[in-house]
Amino acid sequence: MSLYGDILKVSILLCFMAKGNKKYENHKFWKVRFTSAEIDHGYDSNNKADPYVRIGKKGKIMNKWLFQTRVKEATLSPKWDQETRIVVSPKNPDYIIEIWDQDPIKDDFIGFAEIKFPVQEELQHLVLNDRSGKKTAVLIVSIEEDGWFRP
Numbered sequence: 001m002s003l004y005g006d007i008l009k010v011s012i013l014l015c016f017m018a019k020g021n022k023k024y025e026n027h028k029f030w031k032v033r034f035t036s037a038e039i040d041h042g043y044d045s046n047n048k049a050d051p052y053v054r055i056g057k058k059g060k061i062m063n064k065w066l067f068q069t070r071v072k073e074a075t076l077s078p079k080w081d082q083e084t085r086i087v088v089s090p091k092n093p094d095y096i097i098e099i100w101d102q103d104p105i106k107d108d109f110i111g112f113a114e115i116k117f118p119v120q121e122e123l124q125h126l127v128l129n130d131r132s133g134k135k136t137a138v139l140i141v142s143i144e145e146d147g148w149f150r151p
Contacts, residue, residue: 026090027149030117033083034069035140037128039076043101043108048074050102051110053139055086058094058114071102087149093117099128099137111136119143 034053043049050073056065066086072078086095095115101108111128122144128137 027087028117029085029146029149030088031083031085031142031144031146032067033142034080035142036077036079036081037099037137037139039078039099039110039137040135042076043110044074044103046074048076049078049108049110050074051078051099052102053080053097053099055084055095055097057092058096063096085146088117097126097128097139097141099139113139115143118145 032055037051037053039049039051041047050071052069052071054065054068056063067084069080069082072080088095093116095117096112097115098112099110101110109130111130113126113128115124115126122142124139124141124143126139126141127135128139130136
């Protein structure tokens with residue numbers, strides 16, 4: 001191939017890469033640390049729960065889960081102290097956090113809360129509700145901006 005052909009290939013590749021990166025303009029990293037929770041009542045026969053938390057992008061039909069904490073066994077006051085980083089698009093700033101009780105056959109839904117980025121306060125005391133709107137838990141989460149996303 002000629003030098004002109006090689007230059008043309010590189011130019012097309014660079015244009016493609018530049019256009020691809022525009023897709024991620026204004027995306028930011030956010031650090032989300034799941035600290036602890038207080039669950040209002042037990043979901044297991046021992047009147048406790050085996051809770052875990054997950055966070056995901058809120059979808060029209062279903063949510064896309066991005067991170068899940070470890071399960072804490074037999075407690076209504078779990079302490080996770082686990083952190084994840086998520087990339088947030090300004091076009092889709094709506095996220096959902098859920099707490100579940102792990103069981104051998106089918107996990108029990110405890111509650112959920114919605115978060116819209118950017119958040120105003122770093123420390124959040126999120127009230128989680130069941131699907132009927134009844135308060136079921138309070139989750140303590142810290143959320144902080146962690147820079148621009150650069151693919």
